[in-house]
Ligand SMILES: [Zn+2]
């Protein structure tokens with residue numbers, strides 16, 4: 001089968017690998033679409049031990065298995081289903097298993113991969129292949145973050161909300177916020193095209209770095225130090241700064257009066273619990289037309305090296321690797 005190899009130094013090649021064989025408790029999945037994700041950039045730079053790709057949609061190819069032929073997404077956190085955290089529904093934070101598909105075992109920039117049975121999320125027939133991968137990071141991660149902090153900052157008493165970073169997760173956060181009752185959403189980003197897309201989604205443009213307006217809820221989706229630090233400054237007392245964007249760099253916080261003299265919540269969330277999935281399917285159903293606009297390219301695996309570079313350069317919002 002064809003698979004991408006991330007060598008590091010921004011180099012990807014497409015090679016022939018042996019088709020994997022499912023072990024006990026696993027199935028083989030034939031990949032149809034894998035969405036590119038900004039978090040793979042570090043593998044593009046440093047190289048990857050396993051085939052990357054973690055926003056995976058495909059069809060189970062395991063004759064004789066109850067799931068054979070089913071269209072499924074891959075829930076990336078491998079989880080035991082039995083520990084305290086899993087039993088409480090927080091399968092993304094299992095206390096026993098810590099492997100992530102596409103990170104610590106092979107992922108979806110390949111024609112096939114094996115998937116633990118508990119990581120299969122069956123996709124309803126009315127959700128087309130071309131938008132199915134959005135149910136993971138774009139919708140799942142963003143909507144979970146908003147649901148997690150909503151009790152602290154209910155829409156009725158929160159006023160305007162700021163989203164920093166209008167990439168796929170930021171755009172996902174805008175749609176999730178609007179659907180969860182936050183009607184006045186502001187957005188900041190350095191890229192003009194992204195701001196225009198966010199504006200067409202009903203968000204209002206907020207100048208990058210501006211301290212003129214303060215917000216009860218700030219959804220940080222860029223992972224940039226500057227945006228995080230500014231968020232700590234301009235979040236209102238008793239407000240919430242939620243960090244959904246990720247960064248591998250050490251984050252030096254320059255403490256100042258605006259940060260020191262204030263009670264506020266700084267919240268981190270990761271991915272989403274499996275139990276959110278039906279809610280996310282409903283959100284996608286209600287908002288298909290807008291989510292569809294985020295998918296701005298689809299291409300075969302031979303073009304992945306070139307398209308990944310264009311994606312990292314910010315030319316594309318949510319491109320999909322597609323297999324026939
Ligand atoms: Zn991702």
Ligand SMILES: [Zn+2]
Pocket residue numbers: 079080081082083084085086087093094095096097
């Ligand atoms: Zn567990």
